[in-house]
Amino acid sequence: DTEVTQTPKHLVMGMTNKKSLKCEQHMGHRAMYWYKQKAKKPPELMFVYSYEKLSINESVPSRFSPECPNSSLLNLHLHALQPEDSALYLCASSRGGLVNNSPLHFGNGTRLTVT
Amino acid sequence: AQTVTQSQPEMSVQEAETVTLSCTYDTSESNYYLFWYKQPPSRQMILVIRQEAYKQQNATENRFSVNFQKAAKSFSLKISDSQLGDTAMYFCAFMISIQGAQKLVFGQGTRLTINP
Numbered sequence: 001d002t003e004v005t006q007t008p009k010h011l012v013m014g015m016t017n018k019k020s021l022k023c024e025q026h027m028g029h030r031a032m033y034w035y036k037q038k039a040k041k042p043p044e045l046m047f048v049y050s051y052e053k054l055s056i057n058e059s060v061p062s063r064f065s066p067e068c069p070n071s072s073l074l075n076l077h078l079h080a081l082q083p084e085d086s087a088l089y090l091c092a093s094s095r096g097g098l099v100n101n102s103p104l105h106f107g108n109g110t111r112l113t114v115t
Numbered sequence: 116a117q118t119v120t121q122s123q124p125e126m127s128v129q130e131a132e133t134v135t136l137s138c139t140y141d142t143s144e145s146n147y148y149l150f151w152y153k154q155p156p157s158r159q160m161i162l163v164i165r166q167e168a169y170k171q172q173n174a175t176e177n178r179f180s181v182n183f184q185k186a187a188k189s190f191s192l193k194i195s196d197s198q199l200g201d202t203a204m205y206f207c208a209f210m211i212s213i214q215g216a217q218k219l220v221f222g223q224g225t226r227l228t229i230n231p
């Protein structure tokens with residue numbers, strides 16, 4: 001069982017749709033992450049939240065909009081996506097702060113298909 | 116910049132054999148952390164083992180061990196008595212702390228298949 005829960009597991013959306021991916025953790029972690037993973041490739045970092053504040057945006061297009069409502073929740077709002085945005089989206093969390101050897105704990109991901 | 120290189124795109128061994136996955140990295144940092152993650156078909160990234168760069172002793176976790184050569188910037192993973200459940204994509208990763216969080220830089224991965 002994963003300690004980081006992502007919903008939905010699968011999502012199919014059209015290019016004009018608006019949808020959201022959700023991520024939840026109850027480990028008391030204060031850093032949360034969104035990664036994008038294409039088939040047979042390693043995960044690529046998109047966003048990092050540290051203590052509910054956006055600390056890293058890896059030059060992600062504005063059609064992806066992250067939100068961290070509280071320390072346990074992380075959302076990724078999607079709007080006007082392109083077919084090339086189809087991928088596995090992974091959420092992760094870590095203790096964050098000065099504990100710099102804290103490993104990341106990953107969820108099972110959301111498989112997104114843009115039609 | 117930190118880079119991680121895994122030179123073996125695919126490997127295949129028989130069940131119960133020992134297999135070693137290679138990883139090299141490049142960094143100018145003096146204190147850092149290295150990880151191996153596995154990603155089975157279930158998609159979840161699972162932590163296998165971690166190594167602190169300041170520790171000379173190689174990390175071990177049951178059947179998994181690493182050969183950490185800091186001067187050579189090498190971090191290989193050895194799986195002993197391999198099992199069918201070890202079949203997965205294995206990623207070597209380098210971690211840095213940045214702006215109150217930890218950033219992982221992944222290698223390209225090695226797809227490992229354990230055959231019965």
